[in-house]
Amino acid sequence: MTIIQKIAALCVLLCSLLIVPQYAAHADDELNCTMCHKHRGLSRVDEDGNFRLFYINQELFDSSPHRGRRCNECHSDIDQIPHKPAKKVDCTQQCHIIEPSGKKKFSHKIIAKTLSESAHGRHKSDGTLKPHQEDLPSCKDCHDQPLYRPLSFYKGESPGMSKRGISRCKSCHATGDFVEKFYEHVTSRLHKTRTSKEIVKVCAKCHSDEDIRKRHKLDDVVKSYKETFHGKMVELGSEHTPDCIDCHVVNGESVHRIESRKVATSSTYPTNVATTCRTSECHEKASPQLASFQTHVTYSREKYPMQFYMLIMFKGLLAFVMYFFLLLIFFELLRRLFPRFVWNKAKRADIQGVEHD
Amino acid sequence: MHNFEKMVIRNGEKNFYRFSIHQRLQHVVLFSSVILLALTGFPLRHPEESWAKPLYNFMGGTDIAPMVHRFAGSVLLFLFIYHTIYWIVLFFKNQILPLKREGKLTIGGFFKQLLTMEMIPNKKDLVDMIDLWKYLLYFSSRPPRHGRMSWREKFDYFAPYWGIPILGPAGFVLWWRDEFSHLMPGFVLNAAYIMHTDEALLAVLFLFFVHWYNVHYAPEKFPAATVWLTGYLTEDEMIHEHYADYVKVMIELGLEDEIKPQHFGGVTYKW
Amino acid sequence: MVKRFKKFIFNFYVVLLMVFTVWYGTFMYPLIFGFSGKEGAAESLRDIGRAGTEAEKMFIKLMADKGKTKTTDLGYKVLEQPYIEGRFHHIGFEIDQDKASRCIRCHGAVPHDRSKEVRSFLNMHAFYLACESCHMVPKKGDTAWEFRWNDKKTGEPTNNPKILVTIDVPTKKGEDGHAKYATYGDYGAKIAPGYMENDQFRFISGQKEMAFVLDYIQKQDMVGSGQRSQMKKMIHLKVSKKPLLCSACHNQKTPYLPLAELGYPPRRLQDLTSDSVVGMIEKYKKFWIPSFLTPGEKRKKEMENERR
Numbered sequence: 001m002t003i004i005q006k007i008a009a010l011c012v013l014l015c016s017l018l019i020v021p022q023y024a025a026h027a028d029d030e031l032n033c034t035m036c037h038k039h040r041g042l043s044r045v046d047e048d049g050n051f052r053l054f055y056i057n058q059e060l061f062d063s064s065p066h067r068g069r070r071c072n073e074c075h076s077d078i079d080q081i082p083h084k085p086a087k088k089v090d091c092t093q094q095c096h097i098i099e100p101s102g103k104k105k106f107s108h109k110i111i112a113k114t115l116s117e118s119a120h121g122r123h124k125s126d127g128t129l130k131p132h133q134e135d136l137p138s139c140k141d142c143h144d145q146p147l148y149r150p151l152s153f154y155k156g157e158s159p160g161m162s163k164r165g166i167s168r169c170k171s172c173h174a175t176g177d178f179v180e181k182f183y184e185h186v187t188s189r190l191h192k193t194r195t196s197k198e199i200v201k202v203c204a205k206c207h208s209d210e211d212i213r214k215r216h217k218l219d220d221v222v223k224s225y226k227e228t229f230h231g232k233m234v235e236l237g238s239e240h241t242p243d244c245i246d247c248h249v250v251n252g253e254s255v256h257r258i259e260s261r262k263v264a265t266s267s268t269y270p271t272n273v274a275t276t277c278r279t280s281e282c283h284e285k286a287s288p289q290l291a292s293f294q295t296h297v298t299y300s301r302e303k304y305p306m307q308f309y310m311l312i313m314f315k316g317l318l319a320f321v322m323y324f325f326l327l328l329i330f331f332e333l334l335r336r337l338f339p340r341f342v343w344n345k346a347k348r349a350d351i352q353g354v355e356h357d
Numbered sequence: 358m359h360n361f362e363k364m365v366i367r368n369g370e371k372n373f374y375r376f377s378i379h380q381r382l383q384h385v386v387l388f389s390s391v392i393l394l395a396l397t398g399f400p401l402r403h404p405e406e407s408w409a410k411p412l413y414n415f416m417g418g419t420d421i422a423p424m425v426h427r428f429a430g431s432v433l434l435f436l437f438i439y440h441t442i443y444w445i446v447l448f449f450k451n452q453i454l455p456l457k458r459e460g461k462l463t464i465g466g467f468f469k470q471l472l473t474m475e476m477i478p479n480k481k482d483l484v485d486m487i488d489l490w491k492y493l494l495y496f497s498s499r500p501p502r503h504g505r506m507s508w509r510e511k512f513d514y515f516a517p518y519w520g521i522p523i524l525g526p527a528g529f530v531l532w533w534r535d536e537f538s539h540l541m542p543g544f545v546l547n548a549a550y551i552m553h554t555d556e557a558l559l560a561v562l563f564l565f566f567v568h569w570y571n572v573h574y575a576p577e578k579f580p581a582a583t584v585w586l587t588g589y590l591t592e593d594e595m596i597h598e599h600y601a602d603y604v605k606v607m608i609e610l611g612l613e614d615e616i617k618p619q620h621f622g623g624v625t626y627k628w
Numbered sequence: 629m630v631k632r633f634k635k636f637i638f639n640f641y642v643v644l645l646m647v648f649t650v651w652y653g654t655f656m657y658p659l660i661f662g663f664s665g666k667e668g669a670a671e672s673l674r675d676i677g678r679a680g681t682e683a684e685k686m687f688i689k690l691m692a693d694k695g696k697t698k699t700t701d702l703g704y705k706v707l708e709q710p711y712i713e714g715r716f717h718h719i720g721f722e723i724d725q726d727k728a729s730r731c732i733r734c735h736g737a738v739p740h741d742r743s744k745e746v747r748s749f750l751n752m753h754a755f756y757l758a759c760e761s762c763h764m765v766p767k768k769g770d771t772a773w774e775f776r777w778n779d780k781k782t783g784e785p786t787n788n789p790k791i792l793v794t795i796d797v798p799t800k801k802g803e804d805g806h807a808k809y810a811t812y813g814d815y816g817a818k819i820a821p822g823y824m825e826n827d828q829f830r831f832i833s834g835q836k837e838m839a840f841v842l843d844y845i846q847k848q849d850m851v852g853s854g855q856r857s858q859m860k861k862m863i864h865l866k867v868s869k870k871p872l873l874c875s876a877c878h879n880q881k882t883p884y885l886p887l888a889e890l891g892y893p894p895r896r897l898q899d900l901t902s903d904s905v906v907g908m909i910e911k912y913k914k915f916w917i918p919s920f921l922t923p924g925e926k927r928k929k930e931m932e933n934e935r936r
Contacts, residue, residue, distance in 0.1 A: 041755030160704030293543030339622035
């Protein structure tokens with residue numbers, strides 16, 4: 001996989017207030033970066049042949065949790081005008097928000113720590129690097145800019161925002177777009193911020209990559225997941241069916257803590273599977289026996305003999321019956337085109353003549 | 358054995374009796390539920406195809422379509438049970454009771470009656486099938502003369518009658534998976550899943566091609582056969598598909614002089 | 629006669645059914661044996677294992693990714709946008725391809741890469757300025773040039789894009805602020821030079837010139853290699869050696885392009901030709917001096933140095 005290069009921005013802001021145009025599109029953009037970055041065509045092909053687009057869609061940026069952050073809070077190496085190609089953003093740096101529950105400066109460091117301890121971390125428990133650690137994901141391999149997916153609770157639950165619903169809040173908190181943004185922030189968290197189908201796509205980025213799978217000796221788990229009822233319902237747009245994260249993260253834990261099934265604390269460790277399946281939102285009433293269901297079936301004779309032989313049987317039956325009748329019908333149609341022909345001429349005597357109707 | 362008119366004349370045309378209203382109603386229930394099942398099941402089997410999602414949404418989406426599927430499946434399972442009771446009752450009424458009344462009922466006789474039932478495949482079916490292939494490959498000049506139930510119709514009948522006992526219980530287990538997990542281990546679901554999806558594929562592929570060929574696409578039938586509505590076959594259809602039975606019925610009714618010759622694909626045969 | 633016709637219809641139908649039967653046989657095959665047609669996309673990536681260099685790998689990937697889009701389901705709407713590997717921020721929409729430019733046929737839509745410092749800016753301008761606007765200048769004795777908007781789809785002159793005026797007015801964006809993205813640079817047309825001929829406006833690169841290029845692309849393998857060089861020369865005949873510089877337009881006194889006539893509202897115009905942009909260009913000059921003033925010159929010098 002191509003290592004993602006730094007977000008660069010060739011264009012620049014101008015420092016003095018004088019130069020900030022009076023119609024600056026958004027108050028948040030104090031630095032006026034969008035003066036250049038609002039242009040859809042601000043792009044280039046870099047030295048390695050990667051296409052780089054420096055356009056920023058302000059509306060979409062504003063419906064993400066990062067709204068209101070100044071560009072240089074993340075792109076912190078940009079400190080002069082004009083700026084040189086920017087470095088890759090370090091997601092774990094502290095930003096200027098005070099995290100309200102702990103009154104500390106906010107940072108994604110905790111998440112990075114969780115990730116580093118998970119199956120996707122780059123180090124083994126003894127501190128040495130894992131083999132092929134360059135394949136293992138960092139933030140941007142799974143995340144693009146998160147977007148709010150608010151829920152509307154007014155007369156039924158559906159995605160979107162109900163103006164009637166938030167009108168109650170607005171009667172007191174009337175200033176600015178505080179209510180909308182606060183509402184979006186909270187209700188987006190009340191359900192999946194990305195659909196299950198998108199989550200599967202995120203995992204598939206690596207877990208369906210043949211090269212990576214070979215290097216790490218992995219089965220194509222995304223393919224086998226897509227063969228299951230869960231996978232198929234998700235493909236059809238269900239949001240009540242589990243995706244990868246739902247089963248591979250211990251209920252209540254951080255989603256970044258995905259552990260190998262060989263680790264005793266993981267949700268997929270043989271003795272933990274039953275608990276995972278029987279979490280309250282899923283197979284609550286099932287017995288622990290349900291855990292012997294095989295999810296990632298590859299139809300290999302060694303690993304899954306039952307499925308292998310059943311499939312051979314059914315596919316054999318299917319092919320035999322269908323192609324038998326297909327041939328029969330084909331020849332029956334052909335016979336209609338040459339109704340009087342017989343290889344043995346003596347037998348043609350049976351035929352009385354052409355029908356008159 | 359049969360207490361109905363084997364042939365009626367309507368508008369000067371001979372019509373040959375085939376299905377009772379009771380049987381026709383069972384067929385209507387069968388095909389409506391099967392079509393519903395296919396429409397709500399197939400998008401789920403192939404969700405990545407472009408038609409899958411629109412069709413599934415049309416059938417109610419991920420919330421409603423599964424309910425429709427389970428409802429139609431339940432109807433089909435009940436129909437299966439009903440039909441089983443139906444043929445057993447008919448069998449006793451028409452074949453066993455007369456024997457019993459005459460005091461001729463033995464265990465061997467019972468099984469003999471069972472095996473000579475109309476729908477049970479027999480030696481003539483095998484011969485007919487071989488004859489048909491001979492005819493289709495131009496080795497013989499005339500198609501086989503089928504009796505009242507041809508081997509293809511028997512196959513059509515047993516496709517669902519064998520399919521439902523596989524599909525139905527498997528579907529039932531998948532539906533009540535949490536409850537069934539108390540009775541059996543989880544990997545039974547893996548087996549049920551394969552049984553359900555692959556047998557369903559067979560049923561759908563077969564019905565929408567072979568069965569629909571027999572009753573819709575075939576040049577003699579196009580656009581649709583009417584026997585499922587009227588219960589009667591026309592003389593032409595009878596000659597075409599059940600020539601042996603046709604001759605038998607005509608002789609029974611004393612209409613030997615009016616028997617028409619066999620024909621297929623525009624060719625008539627001496628008989 | 630009627631009987632014959634009937635027989636023909638019958639046979640025709642039978643043949644049709646036979647074709648249907650064969651089709652059904654091929655249709656069934658993947659269903660029965662469980663191959664999904666969707667795996668085709670991944671198949672084109674299978675060659676990657678055989679690629680020797682990184683460049684080869686990248687090429688195969690690009691070929692496989694062509695036209696790849698990314699969808700984000702927000703529940704109340706679905707965003708469909710071009711997929712760019714490694715991009716964090718959302719783009720939000722697809723843009724119209726420029727079908728009217730003959731240059732793009734070979735050079736692509738992101739052609740500038742010689743002067744590293746400003747290439748993104750130049751590519752940005754390529755979104756709404758036709759190549760001819762900067763890379764061709766009228767020669768002595770030419771009919772006077774005029775500039776008009778050239779529709780990206782049809783290649784015909786078109787009215788001044790309304791979005792130039794509405795783009796800065798927030799209320800026009802749609803009530804929820806999401807309905808329509810204000811997109812600078814994506815106007816559906818490009819400013820291109822032309823002239824009046826027999827009372828009719830004609831672009832310097834019009835349909836005729838486009839036809840010539842298309843013809844060349846189609847037949848370039850058939851013509852001799854010497855002729856090919858000749859043809860390329862002919863296509864690039866009017867291209868001037870030194871392109872116009874930023875200050876040609878971004879100055880208050882004598883802007884090269886008649887921006888007001890082309891529909892830029894006064895506020896925008898003032899911005900483009902006054903401190904905010906011009907000031908930045910000045911800053912840029914200092915920042916990147918000396919290469920900024922003469923894009924490409926630096927490279928030439930480097931090459932000369934290498935030769936020595």
